[in-house]
Each structure stands twice: as C-alpha cells, then as structure tokens.
Amino acid sequence: MVLWMKLILSLLIPLGAGYGFFQYLCRPMVFPFLFQLACSFGLGIGFVAYWMLFLGIFQLPYNFWTIGAPLLGLGILFLAVSSRFSQQRQPISFQQTQADRLPFLCYLLIMAFIWVNIYYVFARAVSMPVTDYDALATIAYKAKVIYYSKTLPDLSMLPHASYPLLIPFNQAWIGYVLGSWSSIYIKIIFPFCLFSYLIIHYYFLSYFTNKNWAIFGVFLLLSSNLLIFHATISYRDLFLMYFNCSTIIFLILWHRTGITSLLWLASLFAGFASFTKLEGSAYLLIYFLIFYFLNKIGSASQKTKRTKDLLIFIGPGLGLCLSFHIYKYFHFFMKNSQAGFEKIEPTFALEHLWRTPQILQEFTKALFYTNDWNIIWLVLLFSFIRIREGLKRTEVKVLLFTVISYFVLYYVVFIATSNYYWIVGEKSSDALSRLVLHFFPLSTLLIVLLNFPATKKD
Amino acid sequence: MKKPLPIHSKDILALAIITVFSFIAYFYLLSLVLEIPFFSLLQKIINALYAPHANIILSKPVAGILLPTWIYSLLLIMVCSLMFYQCLANLLKKNAPALPIKQWLPSIGLIALVLIAGLQQFGRMRHFINEATLYVGKTEERKDSMIFGKAFSFIQSSKMDLNKPLQGILLTDIDKQYKEDVNLFLMAFLKYHYYPQITFPLDGMGKKNFDCVLLYYKNNPLESIPEGFHIHRATNDMKYILAVKDSP
Numbered sequence: 001m002v003l004w005m006k007l008i009l010s011l012l013i014p015l016g017a018g019y020g021f022f023q024y025l026c027r028p029m030v031f032p033f034l035f036q037l038a039c040s041f042g043l044g045i046g047f048v049a050y051w052m053l054f055l056g057i058f059q060l061p062y063n064f065w066t067i068g069a070p071l072l073g074l075g076i077l078f079l080a081v082s083s084r085f086s087q088q089r090q091p092i093s094f095q096q097t098q099a100d101r102l103p104f105l106c107y108l109l110i111m112a113f114i115w116v117n118i119y120y121v122f123a124r125a126v127s128m129p130v131t132d133y134d135a136l137a138t139i140a141y142k143a144k145v146i147y148y149s150k151t152l153p154d155l156s157m158l159p160h161a162s163y164p165l166l167i168p169f170n171q172a173w174i175g176y177v178l179g180s181w182s183s184i185y186i187k188i189i190f191p192f193c194l195f196s197y198l199i200i201h202y203y204f205l206s207y208f209t210n211k212n213w214a215i216f217g218v219f220l221l222l223s224s225n226l227l228i229f230h231a232t233i234s235y236r237d238l239f240l241m242y243f244n245c246s247t248i249i250f251l252i253l254w255h256r257t258g259i260t261s262l263l264w265l266a267s268l269f270a271g272f273a274s275f276t277k278l279e280g281s282a283y284l285l286i287y288f289l290i291f292y293f294l295n296k297i298g299s300a301s302q303k304t305k306r307t308k309d310l311l312i313f314i315g316p317g318l319g320l321c322l323s324f325h326i327y328k329y330f331h332f333f334m335k336n337s338q339a340g341f342e343k344i345e346p347t348f349a350l351e352h353l354w355r356t357p358q359i360l361q362e363f364t365k366a367l368f369y370t371n372d373w374n375i376i377w378l379v380l381l382f383s384f385i386r387i388r389e390g391l392k393r394t395e396v397k398v399l400l401f402t403v404i405s406y407f408v409l410y411y412v413v414f415i416a417t418s419n420y421y422w423i424v425g426e427k428s429s430d431a432l433s434r435l436v437l438h439f440f441p442l443s444t445l446l447i448v449l450l451n452f453p454a455t456k457k458d
Numbered sequence: 459m460k461k462p463l464p465i466h467s468k469d470i471l472a473l474a475i476i477t478v479f480s481f482i483a484y485f486y487l488l489s490l491v492l493e494i495p496f497f498s499l500l501q502k503i504i505n506a507l508y509a510p511h512a513n514i515i516l517s518k519p520v521a522g523i524l525l526p527t528w529i530y531s532l533l534l535i536m537v538c539s540l541m542f543y544q545c546l547a548n549l550l551k552k553n554a555p556a557l558p559i560k561q562w563l564p565s566i567g568l569i570a571l572v573l574i575a576g577l578q579q580f581g582r583m584r585h586f587i588n589e590a591t592l593y594v595g596k597t598e599e600r601k602d603s604m605i606f607g608k609a610f611s612f613i614q615s616s617k618m619d620l621n622k623p624l625q626g627i628l629l630t631d632i633d634k635q636y637k638e639d640v641n642l643f644l645m646a647f648l649k650y651h652y653y654p655q656i657t658f659p660l661d662g663m664g665k666k667n668f669d670c671v672l673l674y675y676k677n678n679p680l681e682s683i684p685e686g687f688h689i690h691r692a693t694n695d696m697k698y699i700l701a702v703k704d705s706p
Contacts, residue, residue: 113575113576113579116579116583117579117582120582120583120586123586123590124586124589127589127590127593127594128589128593128601129598129601129602129605130650131605131606132512133512133642133643133646134512135512136643136646136647136649136650137642137645137646137649137650140650141646141649141650141653144650144653144654145653145654148653148654157659157660159660182598183598183602184598184601219572219575220571222575223571223572223574223575223578225507225508225510225515225578225582226514226515228582229510229511229512229515230512233512235512366514368526368530369517369524369526370514370515370516370517370526371506371507371508371509371515371516371517371525371578372514372515374571374574374575374578375526375529375533375567375570375571375574376571378530378533378567379564379567379568379570379571382563382564382566382567383564383567385559385560385563385564386560386564429513430513430514430516431513431514432514433513433514433515434512434513434514447564447568450564451564451565451568
C-alpha cells in the first residue's frame with residue numbers, strides 16, 4: 001500500500017508542476033480537463049529531467065526533496081498566479097462537428113478494445129521487470145547509475161554518453177521517491193505516456209472530425225502491436241513519439257485556433273523531444289519548416305506578431321535542445337574526450353546513392369512486412385485516393401508534408417552517415433521500426449482526416 | 459455545429475459483410491488447400507500476428523509464406539473483383555454500385571484492419587495471460603530469476619557477501635560458443651544487475667585497476683583467473699565464476 005502511494009506521489013509531483021505551469025501558460029483559455037492532464041504529464045516529465053540536469057551541472061545532490069520540493073513549489077506558484085485569471089477564462093470546444101450515434105454494438109466493441117489495451121499496458125508495465133537489451137544496456141542502467149550516484153555522474157562513464165537523459169532522469173526520480181531501486185516500477189511512466197498521448201490524439205481528431213471518428217482514430221493507433229509493446233518496456237521511443245507527435249498537433253491547433261499558449265506548448269515539447277533521443281534534435285528542423293509554413297499562411301498580418309510567434313517557437317525549443325548539447329560539449333571538451341560525439345560521423349559521397357535500393361527495401365519491409373502496424377500503411381495508401389479533396393485542408397497538407405519529411409530525413413541520414421550500417425545495412429538490428437514509431441501516429445491522423453466525410457462548409 | 463454529409467451506412471455495412479465473408483472464405487479455402495483444419499490455421503494466424511520484441515514484431519510465416527503476403531493477396535483479389543464488378547455495372551448501365559471507388563477502397567482497408575486488430579487482440583491477450591499465470595504474485599527477484607534463470611541467481615548469491623563496492627572486468631569466450639548477440643545481451647544484463655556492488659567499466663576503460671573478475675562461458679576458466687585473485691563464488695558447471703582480489 002505504501003509502495004503504491006509512493007508510486008502515485010512520484011507521478012503526482014511532476015504532474016502537479018506540469019498542471020500548474022499549464023494553467024499559467026493557458027490562463028486565457030479553459031481546455032478540456034483530460035487534455036490539460038495529458039499535456040501536464042509531458043510538461044512534468046520534462047521539468048523533472050531539466051531540473052535534474054540543472055542540479056547535476058552544479059553537482060548538487062539528488063534526493064526526494066531537492067528534486068520534488070522545487071517542482072511542487074513551482075506548480076503551486078503557477079497555480080496561484082493563474083487562479084487570479086479564473087474569472088476571465090474562456091472555454092474551448094473541441095467538438096466542432098456533431099456526430100451521429102454509433103450502433104451500440106459497434107461502440108461497445110471499439111471501447112472494449114481501447115480499454116482492454118489500456119489495461120494491458122498498465123498491467124504489464126508494472127508487473128514485468130526490465131528485460132530488453134537497450135533498457136538493460138543503456139536506459140535503465142544509466143538511471144540506476146544516476147540513482148546510486150545521487151548526483152549527475154561523469155557522462156563519459158555512462159554507456160552511450162552522447163544520448164540525452166530525459167528518461168533515465170525520470171526513472172531515477174521514481175527511485176528517489178520509492179526509496180529503493182525497482183526494475184519494475186521505474187516503468188510506470190510508460191503506460192501514462194501512452195494514455196496521455198491517446199488523449200491528445202483524441203482531442204485533435206475530435207476538433208477536426210467528430211467524436212466517433214476521434215474514437216476510431218484512437219482505435220487505429222492501438223491496433224499497432226509495436227506501440228502497445230513499447231508502452232510496457234523501458235525504451236525511449238514511446239516518449240519521443242509522444243513529444244514529437246504532440247508538437248505537430250499543437251502547431252496545427254495553434255494555426256487553426258490562434259491560441260499562443262499552444263505555440264508555447266509546441267515549443268516546449270519540441271525541446272523535450274530533443275532531450276529524449278538524439279533524433280529529437282534532428283526533428284527540430286522539421287518543426288521549424290512546419291512552423292515557417294503555418295506562420296506564412298497564418299491569419300496574423302502584422303509583422304511584429306509573426307516575429308513574436310517566431311521567437312516564442314524558436315526560443316524555448318532551441319534553448320532546451322541546446323542546453324544539453326552545450327553542456328555535453330563543454331563536459332567532453334574539458335575531459336578531452338570524444339565519447340559525447342560518437343554518433344556524428346557524416347560521410348557525404350555520391351557513391352552512397354547506391355544505398356537507395358537497400359534503404360527502400362528496408363522501409364518497405366518495416367512498413368508492410370512486419371506485424372508492427374497492422375495494415376495501417378496500406379490503408380493510408382488506399383486513403384490517398386481521396387487526397388485531392390484532402391489537400392484542400394491545411395491540416396492534411398501539414399500532416400502529409402510532415403510524414404514525407406520524416407522519410408526524407410531518414411533517407412538523407414542513411415545516405416550520408418554510418419547509421420546506415422546499423423539500421424538498414426549489413427549490421428542492421430531491425431531497429432528501423434522504432435524510428436517509424438516516432439511519427440507513426442501521424443499516419444492514423446491522416447487516415448481519419450482523409451476518410452472523414454467532408455462537410456458542406458469544408 | 460456543422461453537420462457532416464451522411465455516409466452511405468447501408469453500403470458500408472454491405473461492404474463490411476462482404477469483407478468478413480471474403481476473409482472467412484479465403485482462409486477456409488486456404489485451410490483446404492493446405493490440408494490444415496480451419497481452426498488450426500486460425501490459431502497459426504493468431505500466433506503469427508503477435509510475437510512481441512522491442513525492435514520489431516516480426517511477421518511469422520503461415521504455411522511457409524509470410525502472413526502479410528496472404529492478407530495482401532486477399533485484399534488484391536477483393537479490390538480487383540470490386541473494380542471489375544463496378545466497370546461491368548457501369549458498362550451495362552444497371553445496378554451500378556452506389557459507393558464510388560473513393561469510398562469503398564479505403565473502407566475495405568479499414569474493415570480488414572479492424573478484423574486483423576481483432577485477431578491480434580487474441581494474441582495479445584494470450585501473451586498477457588501466459589505471463590500473468592507465470593509471474594503474478596511473485597517478487598521482483600523471483601520474476602528476474604524465472605526470466606534469466608541461473609545467471610540471475612548467481613548474481614544474487616555472489617554479490618551478497620561483498621563488503622565494499624568493487625571495480626571489475628568481464629572475461630568470456632561466449633562469442634566462440636554462441637552468436638555475438640548472446641554476449642551483448644548477457645554483458646548488459648550482468649552489468650545492470652551487478653551495479654552498484656560491482657561496476658564494470660565501459661569497454662577499453664579502467665581495465666588496469668580492478669578488484670574482481672567475472673568469468674562467464676570461458677574456456678578453461680580456472681587458468682584465466684589472474685594471480686592474486688581467489689574464487690569468491692562459482693556455479694557447479696563453472697559457467698560463471700566471480701574471482702576477487704586477495705586481501706593484502
């Protein structure tokens with residue numbers, strides 16, 4: 001009983017900090033409560049990680065109080081400030097279009113599928129210990145080292161020293177709250193991450209379609225085996241997916257609603273994505289392209305407003321991303337070590353274009369010849385038959401551009417770097433599907449948006 | 459609130475019935491051709507649909523052919539048949555299908571996806587029930603020991619009597635005995651579970667000053683124990699030996 005209370009506390013403190021900050025950030029508006037919680041979870045996870053990085057840079061000790069108390073204080077402070085605006089707040093409706101009632105059996109089956117899978121990920125995550133390779137070798141191992149070091153250890157003593165530390169920091173935090181190391185309970189954040197993303201996914205779809213199609217979108221998402229499994233193991237890809245896809249969603253919602261808070265959220269989540277996996281830093285490029293496009297076609301005519309939006313988006317996102325890289329650079333520079341730069345080996349050569357058939361073959365295998373995604377990618381291809389109508393909508397354009405951008409980005413990475421050998425080449429460890437997982441939910445969003453019957457207004 | 463245009467729900471229902479019927483008929487015919495009872499084939503399909511792994515959930519073959527190939531073949535047959543029917547109906551100008559291809563093509567895909575999701579769900583549930591039956595009510599240590607077997611029990615027993623944190627090195631010939639992957643995993647597993655009692659530095663670091671040696675799957679292990687070290691703990695088959703530096 002005490003253990004469960006501690007476990008809940010380890011989630012409630014970051015959630016409270018995130019919730020307080022969310023209330024402050026979005027003080028002119030009232031978002032649906034579940035949407036608030038889903039965003040607060042991501043904010044809280046990010047705050048824990050960056051606060052621990054800050055403490056670690058100055059070699060301050062890690063314990064329940066040094067991490068938890070400032071976060072709780074931050075949450076309460078923001079909540080107190082934002083409560084002064086509670087009278088002037090305007091509720092936001094995510095239900096733009098009325099939905100016909102689904103046949104009861106159909107509704108029951110879809111809801112049963114969703115809840116059974118949510119139960120599955122929660123039950124498995126908190127019952128199975130860490131057993132998978134990357135978790136044992138890097139993620140959970142680093143978390144364990146941080147937990148027992150009680151401060152940020154010398155990065156060069158950690159495996160894959162260049163990798164960002166958002167997940168290990170959060171797992172070490174859970175350890176501090178529990179008061180002991182547990183290979184099982186450090187995974188509690190993963191099912192919550194999936195659940196939070198499902199909520200954001202649902203509200204995005206219900207904004208652009210209706211309740212039925214939004215629920216169906218969640219169903220499509222949960223039909224992916226790899227996504228479900230990753231919510232039960234200690235890998236970083238699920239969190240990158242959450243931050244990455246939420247950033248895209250917030251950018252599109254910001255464009256549609258004009259609510260600046262959503263731009264702040266997008267920027268913060270983009271920064272957190274870069275602190276989850278190295279790929280997150282590369283994704284910033286895609287976010288900036290989307291932002292540039294949306295800002296250009298946006299309704300804001302004043303140059304000052306556009307510039308302000310640009311600063312809001314670039315400032316926190318790039319700042320968060322650079323903070324870890326700069327720390328790493330100085331850390332390894334001082335130690336005269338190359339450990340922090342192991343992944344950066346660009347080798348541009350024209351002859352690498354011969355890798356193209358192999359890359360295409362591996363992508364085809366990962367998308368169509370595994371059981372990772374059900375037949376989602378095939379259904380997306382089928383749905384492209386409606387692309388002409390779809391492209392009249394900005395959100396479809398943005399999502400399509402984004403999905404293509406990820407494929408192009410990885411194509412360039414495989415052509416230009418030695419990652420080719422490890423991911424799609426001779427030494428491949430079948431990790432390509434994990435990269436696809438980072439943006440996989442966008443395909444389900446596209447399927448729903450393309451198949452949603454157009455309204456007269458559209 | 460905007461009201462969406464009505465979709466042809468009767469046509470979609472008809473399409474759903476056609477798709478479900480086609481799936482059943484296709485796999486029933488397949489079971490006859492392959493001479494496998496229908497429910498055994500269904501069982502094989504469910505097994506092939508959910509074999510979880512952190513990197514990739516591989517598609518297993520059913521009757522020697524990957525399951526997606528079977529599914530894509532069925533969908534191809536369905537799409538071709540419907541297109542043929544639509545063309546024929548348009549040519550004859552009667553009974554032309556109400557649903558345009560823009561609607562039925564994605565709908566068939568989505569209905570098939572729902573059917574496959576249902577089958578996958580059986581696989582997921584079975585996987586979960588199997589795990590729950592094995593591990594429910596067990597302690598974390600017991601679960602680890604059930605999953606990793608002898609290696610985990612050895613770690614637990616060998617790190618118990620260590621008085622202070624040690625720096626160690628790993629010595630093995632496992633690469634000569636098994637595939638490389640086995641060692642990568644085992645090394646990660648040993649480093650994770652021995653920490654913090656024993657820290658094994660990263661490859662190429664700190665191999666000069668060490669307080670203990672962990673020998674696993676080493677050929678002639680006793681000969682490999684450095685001078686000035688004694689066996690602290692070993693398994694009966696000598697697959698795992700922890701040797702600690704003698705006290706001065």
